[in-house]
Amino acid sequence: MGPLQDICVAIDDHKSETAVFVNGKFCKDLKYAEAKDFFFSGLQNPGNTDNRVGSNVTTVNVDQIPSLNTLSISLARIDYALYGQNSSHTHPRGTEILVVVDGSLLVGFVTSNTENRLFTKVLNKGDVFVFPIGLIHFQFNVGHSNALAFAALSSQNAGVITIADTVFGSDPSINPDFLAKAFQLDKNIVEDLQKKFE
Amino acid sequence: MGPLQDICVAIDDHKSETAVFVNGKFCKDLKYAEAKDFFFSGLQNPGNTDNRVGSNVTTVNVDQIPSLNTLSISLARIDYALYGQNSSHTHPRGTEILVVVDGSLLVGFVTSNTENRLFTKVLNKGDVFVFPIGLIHFQFNVGHSNALAFAALSSQNAGVITIADTVFGSDPSINPDFLAKAFQLDKNIVEDLQKKFE
Amino acid sequence: MGPLQDICVAIDDHKSETAVFVNGKFCKDLKYAEAKDFFFSGLQNPGNTDNRVGSNVTTVNVDQIPSLNTLSISLARIDYALYGQNSSHTHPRGTEILVVVDGSLLVGFVTSNTENRLFTKVLNKGDVFVFPIGLIHFQFNVGHSNALAFAALSSQNAGVITIADTVFGSDPSINPDFLAKAFQLDKNIVEDLQKKFE
Amino acid sequence: MGPLQDICVAIDDHKSETAVFVNGKFCKDLKYAEAKDFFFSGLQNPGNTDNRVGSNVTTVNVDQIPSLNTLSISLARIDYALYGQNSSHTHPRGTEILVVVDGSLLVGFVTSNTENRLFTKVLNKGDVFVFPIGLIHFQFNVGHSNALAFAALSSQNAGVITIADTVFGSDPSINPDFLAKAFQLDKNIVEDLQKKFE
Amino acid sequence: MGPLQDICVAIDDHKSETAVFVNGKFCKDLKYAEAKDFFFSGLQNPGNTDNRVGSNVTTVNVDQIPSLNTLSISLARIDYALYGQNSSHTHPRGTEILVVVDGSLLVGFVTSNTENRLFTKVLNKGDVFVFPIGLIHFQFNVGHSNALAFAALSSQNAGVITIADTVFGSDPSINPDFLAKAFQLDKNIVEDLQKKFE
Amino acid sequence: MGPLQDICVAIDDHKSETAVFVNGKFCKDLKYAEAKDFFFSGLQNPGNTDNRVGSNVTTVNVDQIPSLNTLSISLARIDYALYGQNSSHTHPRGTEILVVVDGSLLVGFVTSNTENRLFTKVLNKGDVFVFPIGLIHFQFNVGHSNALAFAALSSQNAGVITIADTVFGSDPSINPDFLAKAFQLDKNIVEDLQKKFE
Structure with missing residues (x-):
């Protein structure tokens, strides 16, 4: 049904043993909403890519910006070390649109059975690519330096598998x-x- | 928006080079709709499980029953040979609910990162299990005979990966x-x- | 908006006079979710058809499987005595897809005004039929023995009228x-x- | 998904034998849209209640106002003769909100099984009542004169059964x-x- | 997902400092639902148009009729003094359909960039007009007397800007x-x- | 209903006078889909801010990337000259999430009547802010140089007013x-x- 009021800022006051939840999140009284509930700081900083696959995803979804509750969108910064990759994964609840800010990425996704067709492309700075909801996709750093991309997802909590x-x-x-x-x-x-x- | 009329029976008259499509399917004139557009025959027959994984899925979605167009549901018969399995897969557009008709199945699904928690159970005749949309799941025949299940999915075309x-x-x-x-x-x-x- | 997290297992801890509810159900803390929240046992057993209409519906919806919360699907077993019928009814919140497991059923549904057209068919073992959301429909046992069908509905709680x-x-x-x-x-x-x- | 453009005015140029349809309606080129596509004239006129039940519904949905296509709302004028009634019916695709403009109506709806609870009330001029989607409901003229109401429905084509x-x-x-x-x-x-x- | 039960009557028992909310409203136990939860009285009375713009909107949404919760519709009575206007505004969450009950209105809406095309029309008694979701629109009293209209909106809480x-x-x-x-x-x-x- | 197939790449072959449209776009035969249908190049280039308000929005929606059809997301690059602003506007069909890549922006949005409360904040490089669907919002360059931001919107065609x-x-x-x-x-x-x- 989409949002049923202007804003519904997520709140986490269910710390007890008897905690209950809802689809999405409970939200706080509108009169306590503040500009900082709509704000996140930190995407200027590279993530730590010193791991097995050489990439890092900094997620900005409803857990980081509580006002995203009910609003069907979220953001991520993705850093890729030299030869790094964001390995094959799916988002069960979101389509992804990605823009390359620095470097060169080989990206791709595979359609479902029975075709299992791979769509793939090399992206450079300023290039944009779309990964449809639920399909397996990946990005590989194929450039000569670190790479950086921003990605948006069509859910407040798209999930990663x-x-x-x-x-x-x-x-x-x-x-x-x-x-x-x-x-x-x-x-x-x-x-x-x-x-x-x- | 869900269906916007009683019925919208899918039609396939776009065979030419210039074919265009829509989200879902075009539908035919209601006055030509017939009971057989709502009908499928064949789920009494076991599928052929003589393949690498020893299972077979007979799908009944909008491609088999054209009236499922716009109606957000479909069905499948799944046969399992001895030691057969329906290997790890996801449905990008549907939750699955499965009922065992014959035999014993070990079933499971894994939640998304960062938990990747496996929920698993052995099912016998008459048992029902739910696989949430987009999550990786599987069924293994752990009984001493062939197994048979029916599964329903929350989409006219849930897809299989x-x-x-x-x-x-x-x-x-x-x-x-x-x-x-x-x-x-x-x-x-x-x-x-x-x-x-x- | 569909599900906004992997799973949202329904919970019923609102027993007091001041109980409040939500659209659908409250859900429990993910860390307490168990495989049995996705499970139901009992569809191997025939329902009791010793009643006026000679049929019985065993419903498996969010009240029986709490994990169906937010997932837009449910299941039912329908037993028909000799000459039994599942009388004219509608599901205000779901389309139904039915597969005959044993016996022969005459099924049908009627479109809305001003046509009020009856679509009807005799189904045998393995046959499948679709009843679109909100339309009046029925099944009659027209075979020479009891009949059995499984039906899936496109809602966690489709309702029956x-x-x-x-x-x-x-x-x-x-x-x-x-x-x-x-x-x-x-x-x-x-x-x-x-x-x-x- | 709701509307995907400002306006999508329905068009009916599929008169041939090979006509195809979509969920809802095809729409015409925006550049040919006119103010009259958003307009209907005629609700000032009483409908003819000279029939068996003594009521008349003048519907203003996507068939009367083509711009309602994709917009999830429609309107109706309902006239009731003395002792007239709008007999038990459901709208498979819409909730109804009704306002009485003249006269007195006894209205009601019944919830689904197993409660089948009747909610009922007498309405006078300026009173408003809600009939939830898919539930059986009715209005009876219990005043001493003709009655008149306007009703809105949450679908471009809510259907009437x-x-x-x-x-x-x-x-x-x-x-x-x-x-x-x-x-x-x-x-x-x-x-x-x-x-x-x- | 639309409503997930027959009715979900909004309840407001969260008055304390620790109040939490949900998308839409919490609802009360079905067993306490009453016919008056579906009822509002007062649209027979003209609103007070003695203000700067000479118009008054009496809103009947989920705040006035708690049963509208989850049901995607609401109503309004709009009164216009001589030369009065309902100034340029949008409804962020609803399409509006308006019927003139008395008087003459000049109405219009403007499409989004880059066209910004104005669709406009003079309406008289019994005329109906549609204002698509999110677009800027207005009504002006261009008749020689007060005017009166009813409007329905495709949300339980469409909002006004x-x-x-x-x-x-x-x-x-x-x-x-x-x-x-x-x-x-x-x-x-x-x-x-x-x-x-x- | 969300997407009903893996991909539905928009196609524009309706150039004639008799052109018809659908909600969203027609899509081409899957077998002709190519990686470039998921691709856009150009966001590396600053937009021309030599205009009255000193800003420029480069939109990447379904008109630029046809595969965005049915997928509920789009992207934009926004350039701001010194003292430039992206003046008060709304997106009738989308929430916006914005990340600052260079410079400093004062951003804000105003809630609907009757509060009309302004939420505002100064953003620097790497800061993120959310503008809820349908609400009036703006960005002003308050830094000492040009500014640059990327924004994502929760619709394939969010519209701008x-x-x-x-x-x-x-x-x-x-x-x-x-x-x-x-x-x-x-x-x-x-x-x-x-x-x-x-």
Whole structure:
């Protein structure tokens, strides 16, 4: 139904054992809303890309800006180290539109069965690309320096499902026999992956 | 906006080179609508599970029943051979509710980052389970015979993204160096997988 | 807006006099969610059809599976005794898709004014039929044995309005003079019906 | 998704045998839109209530005002003769809000199973009442003169299902044996009703 | 998602300092719902038009009729004194459909950039006009007497943004230098306006 | 209903006099979709701010990236000259989230009647702010150099209504007597404004 009032700033006063929640978030009394509820500071700072995949996503969604509650949009800064990648993932609740601010990225997404068609493109500074809701997509730094992009998503909380982490690193683990058959891998390779992504 | 008339039976008369489409489907003149536009026959027949994963999904969505156009629901019959599985996949546009008609299934889904929590359960005849929209989920036949389930999805065309096929079998292929880094696999294993899922 | 988080398992801790509610249901803290919140057992059992119309609907909606909250789908098992019927009714909040598991059903629905056109068909095992949202529809057992169907609905709580019970059995009763005029029945027949449906 | 442009004025240029339709209506080129596409004249005139139920609904929806396409609202003028009624009906795609302009109406609606609770009230000039989407409702003229109301509905084409006409007057007829059992009426009474509502 | 139950009557029992809110309103226990929750009395009375613009809007939305919660519709009575106007305004969350009950109105709306096209028409008794969601629109009394209209809006709480009051009368004020540049007015005229609309 | 297929790339082949449209856009056959349908190049270039208000918006919506059709998001680059402003405006179909890339902006929005409360803040590089759907908002360059921001909107075609241009520069003009009364300006000032915004 979209928003049913001008603003509905999310509030988190449910800390007790009996906490209840709603779809989205509870919101605070309008009379206590302030400009800072609509504000976030920090996207000027590069994220720390010193990790396995060499990328970092700084998310600005309803958890960072409470006024995004009910408003169907959020933002992210993505930093890529040299050779870094934002590995294959989906957003279960949002389409993404990305603009490159610095560097060069190879980006792509794959359509659903039975086509599984890959759409891919190299993006440079000022280029924009769209990743439709729910489809698996990725970005790779293919330039000669760090890269930087901003991305917007069509949900206050689009969610991220990184494929490798979710399949091989779930808590608890999925039965390795099953994964071995699904991915056509030896069971010992699957078990090795499960240790790495633990 | 949901449906804007009683019925809007999908029609496929756009076969020419200049074909155009809409979100969902065009629909035919109500005066030509017939009971058979609301009908599908065939779910009494087991699907052919003689394939790599030992399962088969018979989908009944807007492509099979044209009157499902605009109505936000569809159905499927799923057959599982002994040891068969419906491998890790997501539906980008639908939640699934599944009822077991015969046999025993181990089912599960994994929440998004950063929890990646696995919810899992063994289902027997008459048991029902829910897989929320966009999340990775699976079913494994853990009984001593073939298994059979019906599943409903909250979209006229929920889509299916089988993870292994999409990541390793996209057309064209994703760069194996990138996948090797993302999945922490040797590049030659990735290339081998890409041949298997081709 | 659809779901705004992976899962929002319904919770019922509002038992006091001052209870408040929301559109749909409150949900519990994600950290207390369990696999059984996504699970229901019992659809293997026939419902009791020993009633006036000779049918029984076992509903599996958000009241039975709390995780259906926000997810726009639900399920039902429908049993039909010999000559049994699921009488004329509407679902104010959902389209229905039905698959016959055993037996033979004559099914139908009627479009809105001014056409009031009846779409009808005999279904056998494995046949599927669609009843569009809000339209009056029915199923009759026209086979030589009990019949069984599963039905899915495009809402977590689609609602059921059985026409005869609602019009003649409301609490309190609708003025019989008015109903007599509307249905072109003698007032004493209306009053008799109101006793039967009380 | 709501409207995706300022205006999308419905157009009807699909008169041929090969006509196709969409959810809602096709719209014309914005440059040909005119003020009269947003306009309807005629609600100053009483409708003809010289019929069986003594009421008349003049509908102003997307068929009368083409610019209502995509905009989720419509209007109606309802005239009631002395003792007239707008018999039990539902709107499958809209909530109704009604204001009495002249006279006195007894209005009501019934909730769904299993409560089937009747909410009812007498309305006088200037009184407003709400009938929630999909629920069976009615208005009876209980004053000493003609009555007049305006009603708005939350859809460009909310639909009307008059219960008696739909159940007993569908085209073709529903099997009278089935209706007799459902409504606990003698079969000959049902057949008599079917002739009256034909 | 639209309503997820038959009715969800808004309730206001959050008076304390720690009050929390939701998108729309909390609703009360269905068992305490009464016919008067669906009812409003007062639209028979003219509003007081003795103000600067010579018009008055009596709103009947979810604040007046609590059962409108989740139901996407509301109503208003608009009175116009001789030469009165309902000045340029938008409804951020609703399309409006208006019917003239008495008098003559010049009405209009303007499309968005870059066209800014004015659609305008003189309406007399019984005429209906549509103002699409979010667009700036107005009504002027151009007849020789008071005028009266009813309007329905496609939201339980459509909101009203009166342009002059919002731009020149916000609390606190917008910097007059900025407004002077935007509106191409002398700064002293802007400051004068800001005093008038304070 | 959101997207009903993976992708629905907008197509413009309706050039003839008899052109028809739909809510959103027609889309092309999936088999002709290409990576460039998801791509836009040009946001590296500053827009031309040599105009009356000293700002420029480069929009990237469904008209620039056809694959945005059905996907509920779009992007913009906004350049501000020294002392430049993006004057008071609304987006009738979208919430905006803005990130400052260079410079300092004073931003604000005003809530609807009857509060008309101004929320305002000075933003520097890396700061983010939210402007809720349909509310009047603005940005002013208050730094010592040009400023640059990216903004995302929650619609494929959010629309822009610049208040001054729409009220005083509509085509044709709104009656100056009416505007004079509404804005409490002398009629000759209104007529002067109408010439300036023509």
